[in-house]
Amino acid sequence: MSQHSADPAPNTALATVAGHRDWWRDAVIYQVYPRSFADSNGDGMGDLEGVRSRLPYLRDLGVDAVWLSPFYASPQADAGYDVADYRAVDPMFGNLLDADALIRDAHEHGLRIIVDLVPNHSSDQYEWFKRALAEGPGSPLRDRYHFRPGKGAKGELPPNDWESIFGGRAWTRITELDGTPGEWYLHLFAPEQPDFNWEHPAVGDEFRSILRFWLDMGVDGFRIDVAHGLVKAEGLPDLGSHDQLKLLGNDVMPFFDQDGVHAIYRQWRTILDEYAGNKEGPEGSSSEGRWWETGGRIFVAEAWTPTVERTANYVRPDELHQAFNFQYLSTAWDAEELRVVIDRTLDAMRPVGAPATWVLSNHDVTRHATRFANPPGLGTQIRTAGDRELGLRRARAATLLMLALPGSAYIYQGEELGLPDVVDLPDEVRQDPAYFRGAGQDGFRDGCRVPIPWTREGRSYGFGSGGSWLPQPPSWAELSVEAQQSVPGSTLELYRSALGVRRATPDLGAGDAVAWLPAPEGVLAFRRGEFVCVTNTTGRPVTVPVYGRVLLTSGEVTETADGTTVSADTTAWWTTA
């Protein structure tokens, strides 16, 4: 027996399955990075119409929902995570009518839409910030951000020692209109991304209104950017460390994971719960005939916290629904480390009743096909291609493991094609602000943002009729959707089969526990009802029992007289039914 594949569930079943109550507890959510998904007008930049044109592909892939990274009006200092108007679409992505058409069409295709919300900071071109500068010192608009006088005899030193996540100071001194050096303002990210002051009531009012705007547009949820950063410790105290960047994600900081953020989310939850599908809904609302309102709308937190236990605080019953599991994303390809993080995650989520989430790639980290191609311990920003074949083999196995775990899983566009990171982009094409600020740890995000190859031929391999804003390597022709579609054993078909099996197997995704089975060193084996998953993380074949009928494998699996041989870096799924 070699590689196995299963037929995906028929598409006609989609709406029914996707419409089940609490759909988000086991949903597979596909991240679209709009700049790089599909370009409908040939300008080299992806757009909403491009996404809409590819909805059939996403439906056929078998995901439940699509999360779109920001497409709002923005000067693009941080690829749209610097929002100048939260209620408008940037012309480079289309307009509000395109957003409306995309949401409607997605629902027609059995897919839900989750949009990105960026509440920690705005663009420096946001009306409030522009007025705060133009009105001069004492402007009440400055209270909506963190403006402070500088330290030192002439205010020439920043108000505290915080560093930007993108490198350099987290403070920028402004020049007042009369040309004199003025106050400083806080920006945890780029200087073009001033942090809001969430102590100011107008900020909360504005975001509650923005939530309603998009809920009224029909979105099914929000991914909350920097959800752990909104509240800063009182008095903005010095940190006193000269190694702040290394601490990020490993420690509670005066600007991250402060307990005060939870009050904000409790308020937001009450807004969501007013909408049809969440609890009772407003009077007169009905979800009859509208499958996507079954099970309601959700929030997912981007919250980098020191531990999964702290992450669980964000998903208490009256707060958010899900939070990304960055501990899982950061785990090496090692059975024991994976087992520990899986157990810890499930143990942390169980008491709060929230689903675990699993994610391997996104637009901020090196794609997992490249992470696993390199030796462990290099972190999530890697600059070397490593052993591509090994990386892809492990990535496929890692995906089958992830999709076998209870809870919700996130897929980042292109991982279903086995795309590696592009590690050799020339400096002149890079756009990541972190690269230019030289933040050692977080400066190579362009490599995972290169546009998707859809076809073997064409200037941008079917991404659009023109070029592409980041160059695609010629080797991507053979990784294109066209090259992999209907090809048995291709990574695209592996994802399709896996998602089809997941839909057809209720024991997958559901629940909050796995039952570990005895397994050789370096191997993970667990049972979930009538389903068994085995992942061999070692570089050599291992023999495990015959558990039943093989459903799907990421690599070579052979049945012998002694049992089943699972080849190196391979995952296999069985049904015991």
Ligand code: NOJ
């Ligand atoms: C997290 C986003 O995923 C990232 O792309 C962005 O640069 C920062 N937040 C700042 O908004």
